[in-house]
Amino acid sequence: MGRFYGFLAGIAAVSLVAGSVFAGSAQATSAEQRTCGVSSGREPERAAPEQVGLDSQRLAEAMAFAGERNRLNVQVFRHNCLIGEGPTNDQTGNVAWNIWSATKSVVSVLAGMAWDQGKLDIDAPIDRYLPPGLGDEVHRSITVENLLTESSGMQVGVLTEGITGVIPIDPNSAVQALGVPLNDPPGTAFSYSQRNVDLLAYVIELAVGEPLQQFAQRELFDPLGIARGDYYWARDRSGHTYGYAHLMIPPNDFAKLGLLVSNNGRWGTKQLVSQEYLRQAREPSATNSCYGYLFWTGPGCAETATFLPPDVYAMSGLGMQDVFIIPSLDLTVVWTGVYGNVSSQGLSGIVQNIAELPYEFFRRLFAAFDERPLPDPGPYIEPPVRLDASRFVDNNILLAVFGIGPAAYPGCNVFACLNYPLAPPFADTAPGCVILVCLGPDPRTPGIR
Secondary structure (H helix, E strand, O other): OHHHHHHHHHHHHOOOOOOOEOOOOOOOOHHHOOOOOOOOOOOOOEOOHHHHOEOHHHHHHHHHHHHHOOEEEEEEEEOOEEEEEOOOHHHHOOOOEEOOOHHHHHHHHHHHHHHHOOOOOOOOEHHHOOOOOOOOHHHHOOEHHHHHOOOOOEOOOHHHHHHHHHOOOOOOHHHHHOOOOEOOOOOOOOOOOHHHHHHHHHHHHHHHOOOHHHHHHHHHHHHHOOOHHHOEEOEOOOOOEOOOOOEEEOHHHHHHHHHHHHOOOEEOOEEOOOHHHHHHHOOOEOOEOOEOOOOEEOOOOOOOOOOOOOOOEEEEEOOOEEEEEEHHHOEEEEEEEOOOOOOOOHHHHHHHOOOHHHHHHHHHHHHOEOOOOOOOOOOOOOOOOOOOHHHHOOHHHHHHOOOOOOOOOOOEOOOOEOOEOOOOOOOOOOOOEEOOEEOOOOOOOOOOO
């Protein structure tokens, strides 16, 4: 813990000067712009901003702006070339950091891999994969696609769904999901449920016939050069991996995941996940025009600025852990940090109006292009707060962990869950990993050494 607080204090003390970018010589025309290859090594291929059509000084100003706004790590790629880095990237790039709900997009990629291999049928009800007798008929009728599009119909209480993962006492998150009441018939309405994605992670495990992290390491992380010791991905007390959040991974590895998606699933000479799956994943779903298969799609959705090109899509997590991908510009922006948006309306405004920071950053980033992609939309105009706090809290979901109330699954509580063996609370947590970050000298602590 001391190292954790020292780390944050050290970051706060860093002078937020212009982000390190790479000076170039002559301005490059579109025809002459450099293209880089992706790398499974520790260092990505770099280029001068001028080699891909941007101005070094203006890009440096955009990076410095992000650094002043609690962006602890910022990476800008064009044509796969790393052209801009934030002022504290050297300190944060290899430190495992919780990407929160961006974890959902990683689960989506794994679902795509299982689909490509013929092991997971996206159109099938999860009844096909669940053990006999687990869950009632209505819950078993939920399809894999319902889970991918967050249209299972599950009741939502974002904070109360998540707190028992942050304080790791969940007995079995997938079984708990099967006890959450359905407010809508599956496939008819969008509801941003955390338990929904925990259930999906479990279904993928059943479909591929092995633990999710074992499948992920072999099929996804190893080809990208992400070592097992780089990250910590939390599991519940039954050993099932959380799908909704808690993948703690260094920003440098997070960027590889973003580049894989931006390259339509291709990594070097290998197609790791099919272009067809990713095309579906970034198409708006029938129940939410902003959401595909656990990806946010289009401008004005989640943290994505309203004026960005219509083909933008994103991986987004709490506190603004984001990958923004704009295919028409061959541009990928990856950043992590602790909020940093500005609001005149207090804490409620900061929680609601999270698009302010991306809006202002992309204004500055687009100003760095030799040929500005879009006209300057002018400063961000903050909308009034319409935050409904009730959608964040559902006491029944919290009580269900203790086997109490209408959201409890019979026979599953913090003390015992059906016949699944339960590890003690905190048993899975790697030394030095606390909510946001993994730090410390213990060899079991994730880190690039």
